[in-house]
Amino acid sequence: MKLYSTNNKDLRVSFQDAVFNSLPQDKGLYMPEVIPTLDPLFIKNIQQYSLQEIALTVASTLIGDDIPKEDLKKIVEDAINFDAPVKFLDAETGVLELFHGPSYAFKDFGARFMSRVMGYFSKDGDKLLDVLVATSGDTGGAVASGFLGVEGTRVTILYPKGKVSKVQEEQLTTNGQNIRALEVEGTFDDCQALVKQAFNDDELNIELRLTSANSINIARLIPQTFYYFWAYAQLKSQGVNEVVFTVPSGNFGNIGAGLLAYKMGLPVKHFVAGTNVNDTVPRFLASGLYNPKPSVQTLANAMDVGNPSNWVRIQDLFDNELEKLNGIISSYTYDDTKTQEAMRELFEKYNYVACPHTAIAYLAAKAYKAEHAVEYASIFLSTAHPCKFPEGIDADIFEKVTYPAGAEDLAGKPKLAEPLAVSYDDFKAYLLNNK
Ligand SMILES: *Cc1c(COP(=O)(O)O)cnc(C)c1O
Secondary structure, eight states: EEEEEEEEEEEEEEHHHHHHHHSSSTTTEESSSSSSOOHHHHHTTTTGSSSHHHHHHHHHHHHHSSSSSHHHHHHHHHHOOOOOOOEEESSEEEEEEEOOTSBTTTHHHHHHHHHHHHHHHOOOOOOEEEEEEESSSSSHHHHHHHHHTTTTEEEEEEEEETTTTTTHHHHHHHHHTEEEEEEESOOOHHHHHHHHHTTTHHHHHHHHHEEETTTHHHHHHHHHHHHHHHHHHHHTTTTTOEEEEEESSSSSSHHHHHHHHHHHOOSSSEEEEESSOOOOHHHHHHHHHOOOOOOOOOOOOOGOOOTTTHHHHHHHHTTTTTTHHHHHHHEOOOOHHHHHHOOOOOOOHHHHOHHHHHHHHHHHHHHHHHHHOOOOOOEEOOOOGGOOOOOGGGGGHHHHTOTTTHHHHHHHSSSEEEEEOHHHHHHHHHHHHHH
């Protein structure tokens, strides 16, 4: 597998380089030079395969010889060790639950796969790989549990004090081993700025082998294609062939992976993006003008993104042509009031407790359905377990949340986090003094 930069199509790097660099120096995004299509027979018979078998076929088709199939099989089986079931709410609407991994959010797919790929490419004798990650809540938990115990790696998570939920904080701060948490006296933007500055610090980059675990990494994108194929397999085994996926979107990595799956031959009728009031992409699709804005805080805070970093990749997949993009993606935007109403509707109509992000996808799926009366299975993606977002959910509904097995164990573990002021000098000193 070779990758180019969306800013320079003549550039070619190996999969390994793209994984460790995350971003090309020209600040484009890495894209596969060729997007291979899957054997049509595989798609035709996909209902015969397990999630792990599907994941291996998809991953090895994309990655090719860069990781021999036997090794890739181990990575896939170790990383994707939890299910992603489609549950039908009524005859034509289903929810693809992506929160059955260790951090109870879909980011487990990306983080677990990426951590193992980084571990695989790290050779004996290499310097310890230092992964720095800023999180507003979900990314940090997935990266922490993804890298926990992965040899040759160490993770430093920066999170904003008092601005993550209880379960999220427990997932960030109870790991120990090769995972460290810094509780920053500031906002998520402050955390992100500190991490960015570290990556640009030449002195630090000589002392430490730094890498990022952010959502634009190609090794996070690839495993997110797996569950689109797996959802399709589950639908096919129930005799359903036509599907529209609705994805709650922030940085547009999740839906980007769905579109990559589509390009690889997954027969999807259409994709729908649901956003909160951070509506840069819906405005772009309507007007053709890409006009990012500073992010606004919402109940669906993992989608509070003003300038979605994966969007360029999606444009690239469709030749930067607005008409092609509008032919495959529709989008809808909802404010917090609508989001709360949707959580109530899901609860009262279907006895289903959803997190705010999932509720936005539900609304967008419904809106698209109302405009397109043809028959198809409408599948919306549930990106997180509701227990991670107590603040956004009305108390009478939240009471009905069943915590996943393991959540209680977390609560009993001691919190391991060091306080950090919003000071780059302090952050740098921490990294250098704790090598
Ligand atoms: C990260 C996240 C999203 C947004 O996904 P993108 O790939 O950034 O579009 C949606 N929901 C939850 C719960 C998340 O953690």
